[in-house]
Amino acid sequence: MAAKFLPRFWRSGSQAELLDFQNNNVVAEGKLDFEHGTLKGKSGRYGDDEEDVRRGHIEDLANHSLLNKLLRRTLVDSPHNVEVLQRDPTSPLFSVKSFEELHLPQNLIAQSQSGTGKTAAFVLAMLSRVDANKKYPQCICLSPTFELALQTGKVVEEMGKFCAGIEVIYALRGNRPGKGSRLEAQIVIGTPGTVLDWCFKLRLITVENISVFVLDEADVMINVQGHSDHSVRVKRSMPKSCQMLLFSATFEDSVWAFAERIVPDPNIIKLKKEELTLKNIQQFYDQCENKEQKYSALCNLYGVITIAQAIVFCQTRKIASWLSQKLSDDGHQVALLSGELPVYDRADMIQRFREGREKVLVTTNVCARGIDVEQVSIVVNFDLPVNVDGSVDFETYLHRIGRTGRFGKKGIAVSLIENFFVYMLKEIEDHFNTKITKLNSMDMDEMGKIWK
Numbered sequence: 001m002a003a004k005f006l007p008r009f010w011r012s013g014s015q016a017e018l019l020d021f022q023n024n025n026v027v028a029e030g031k032l033d034f035e036h037g038t039l040k041g042k043s044g045r046y047g048d049d050e051e052d053v054r055r056g057h058i059e060d061l062a063n064h065s066l067l068n069k070l071l072r073r074t075l076v077d078s079p080h081n082v083e084v085l086q087r088d089p090t091s092p093l094f095s096v097k098s099f100e101e102l103h104l105p106q107n108l109i110a111q112s113q114s115g116t117g118k119t120a121a122f123v124l125a126m127l128s129r130v131d132a133n134k135k136y137p138q139c140i141c142l143s144p145t146f147e148l149a150l151q152t153g154k155v156v157e158e159m160g161k162f163c164a165g166i167e168v169i170y171a172l173r174g175n176r177p178g179k180g181s182r183l184e185a186q187i188v189i190g191t192p193g194t195v196l197d198w199c200f201k202l203r204l205i206t207v208e209n210i211s212v213f214v215l216d217e218a219d220v221m222i223n224v225q226g227h228s229d230h231s232v233r234v235k236r237s238m239p240k241s242c243q244m245l246l247f248s249a250t251f252e253d254s255v256w257a258f259a260e261r262i263v264p265d266p267n268i269i270k271l272k273k274e275e276l277t278l279k280n281i282q283q284f285y286d287q288c289e290n291k292e293q294k295y296s297a298l299c300n301l302y303g304v305i306t307i308a309q310a311i312v313f314c315q316t317r318k319i320a321s322w323l324s325q326k327l328s329d330d331g332h333q334v335a336l337l338s339g340e341l342p343v344y345d346r347a348d349m350i351q352r353f354r355e356g357r358e359k360v361l362v363t364t365n366v367c368a369r370g371i372d373v374e375q376v377s378i379v380v381n382f383d384l385p386v387n388v389d390g391s392v393d394f395e396t397y398l399h400r401i402g403r404t405g406r407f408g409k410k411g412i413a414v415s416l417i418e419n420f421f422v423y424m425l426k427e428i429e430d431h432f433n434t435k436i437t438k439l440n441s442m443d444m445d446e447m448g449k450i451w452k
């Protein structure tokens with residue numbers, strides 16, 4: 001019998017249900033064995049013959065014992081939905097089926113919504129251009145943060161397993177090769193300042209040998225003064241034939257114009273503003289009197305948000321540290337990640353969060369971009385992101401909410417907002433032509449409904 005079952009949702013910790021999605025019935029429920037990827041369940045509601053099928057399917061899951069696969073399936077409506085979207089050329093998740101269709105060797109400035117797989121696109125381009133027999137750096141990818149560089153490097157390592165002889169090295173603070181050493185890795189991933197040092201101060205990288213240069217989160221790399229100087233200096237020394245790839249979910253107009261100036265004959269993939277927000281991320285706000293009321297609202301949300309994993313964004317390190325301390329004092333389990341932590345502690349914290357050992361991460365904009373943790377089902381803006389002049393930082397808002405709803409999964413973004421700043425929500429709605437729905441976090445029934 002060909003029955004189809006899939007794990008339905010992640011209730012708390014390791015609880016899961018197995019759903020017969022043809023008949024919309026729960027056929028088994030139980031505890032997920034993290035190590036083997038199996039569901040140690042109570043018996044289901046079906047008769048004996050289906051019992052066998054169910055067992056068969058659970059064994060099948062065990063054969064694919066990657067926890068990630070289970071998580072991916074539990075967080076989307078159905079994996080089938082994503083497959084359908086991947087075949088739809090109008091969907092941001094559209095995937096081509098052949099290498100030729102990827103047009104890998106072109107210069108490109110590309111914009112695509114958060115969580116739609118930009119990393120795989122530029123990693124493939126780098127891997128396709130490397131000559132594995134030549135043992136020196138041939139591709140450089142610049143990332144704005146230490147954490148993002150590590151994450152991208154892991155993608156290169158994973159995808160690179162299929163290309164014998166290709167290695168990656170991390171040009172990051174604290175990872176300095178010894179004096180006189182020669183780099184054999186062909187792909188260098190790092191932050192701009194360190195890559196610059198490796199190119200011009202330490203002469204570890206011969207810039208003339210670089211055939212692909214990637215700027216991930218290109219808009220912030222161009223916009224942040226130091227980053228842009230470093231990136232432009234590295235780029236200037238590269239051969240004319242070097243392929244340039246600039247990727248981001250957001251490009252302000254001025255940044256876009258600059259990008260077009262520095263990339264020769266670029267192919268351009270540009271989105272309209274109203275295409276930037278994803279339908280799979282529902283946006284809400286709760287209006288509060290003051291910081292204390294925002295804190296109460298967050299505590300009420302907390303009961304809901306620990307179901308999966310959550311990121312809470314604050315505007316400053318000071319507020320993030322106050323908030324995480326207050327939550328801990330009140331008995332909640334939260335982790336703090338802000339720029340004042342040493343980079344290796346930050347990387348360690350992201351790893352704990354990625355592995356599900358931390359459920360709620362309180363952080364600043366240091367985590368707003370690129371970080372990909374697929375189990376994140378809710379993002380909370382404890383403060384809305386603002387520029388130094390106090391205006392709304394639309395780009396950061398978009399990147400922050402994009403930490404949930406990765407690759408077609410469902411996500412929720414809640415902004416807690418003091419009365420005086422409610423006008424900012426209207427600005428965000430107008431800017432992205434999107435809807436941010438009011439909710440009342442004091443009403444647990446309403447919250448429960450939203451979650452479902």
Ligand SMILES: Nc1ncnc2c1ncn2[C@@H]1O[C@H](COP(=O)(O)OP(=O)(O)OP(=O)(O)O)[C@@H](O)[C@H]1O
Nearest residue numbers: 095113114115116117118119120249370372402407
């Ligand atoms: N073709 C694919 N099929 C299934 N999953 C994919 C595919 N391509 C990428 N993914 C997954 O989608 C998730 C998001 O990808 P990625 O981090 O590259 O997004 P992004 O577009 O760079 O997002 P951001 O703008 O937030 O940096 C990752 O977990 C990745 O493994």
